Amino acid sequence: PAHFTYLNFGKVTQKGLELGVDGALNQFVHLFANYSWQGEPEPDGFDISELNLPPENRFNIGASVNYQRILGNLSVNYSGDAFWQDVPDARYHGTTDAYTLVNGGFGLKWLGDQLTTTVKFINLLNEDIQQHVFGDILKRQVIGEVRVVFEAGANQ
Numbered sequence: 001p002a003h004f005t006y007l008n009f010g011k012v013t014q015k016g017l018e019l020g021v022d023g024a025l026n027q028f029v030h031l032f033a034n035y036s037w038q039g040e041p042e043p044d045g046f047d048i049s050e051l052n053l054p055p056e057n058r059f060n061i062g063a064s065v066n067y068q069r070i071l072g073n074l075s076v077n078y079s080g081d082a083f084w085q086d087v088p089d090a091r092y093h094g095t096t097d098a099y100t101l102v103n104g105g106f107g108l109k110w111l112g113d114q115l116t117t118t119v120k121f122i123n124l125l126n127e128d129i130q131q132h133v134f135g136d137i138l139k140r141q142v143i144g145e146v147r148v149v150f151e152a153g154a155n156q
Helices: none
Strands: 011-013 016-024 029-038 042-044 057-067 071-077 082-084 094-096 099-110 115-124 141-148
Touching: none
Parallel strands: none
Antiparallel strands: 011 042, 016 029, 029 057, 057 071, 071 099, 082 094, 099 115, 115 141
């Protein structure tokens, strides 16, 4: 398609709740957790079929470690099913399945914290995950990262 038009249909009332906690267990371990609930939108003046319907429930939980030269993290993310209709036409309207995504990584600091090497894993369990009905199927990703800290020399 070469042309799209988006119109405001009317008002929508949305209700939801988000809760979270984020903090340090000790000086080396950091934890987080959050949960969100979103009720079904209530359109005024148009049909609900014109709206995307987000997941009703989502949660994330995770931990990270930063101890001497060692870094590590692990997180679990859940998203319920969602209905999408903001795609080219009705052939692509549909619901994505609920999914659980497990991510993690580990790394080492070198040269007095001037160099850090990490390996990150997205979708560690290699599940088929589609976050949008028109989106790609996400599989396991492995990412290598090198970070270098350059310090400015003394003032001359």
